Amino acid sequence: MSTEVLERPEVKDADTGPEMFHYVRKDKIAESAVMGTFVEALCGEKFPVTKAAKPGSPVCPKCKEIYDSWAG
Secondary structure (H helix, E strand, C coil), X not given: CCCCCEECEEEEECCCEEEEECCEEHHHHXXXXXXXXXXXXXXXXXXXXXXXXXXXXXXXXXXXXXXXXHHC
């Protein structure tokens, strides 16, 4: 897996609650947004990118935990 900066696209998911954002590979975001392909978040969720996260948006706790473990 790449160590590049990750972005947080939006997804609604029953497991994480409404409007939860996940960390995914940055290079897959544009492709998903244009082509409708699915991306895979750090936590394993798969979904098409529909929106970009805004500052202060809720983040999937599983994704955050995984991402923080790489940074530490």
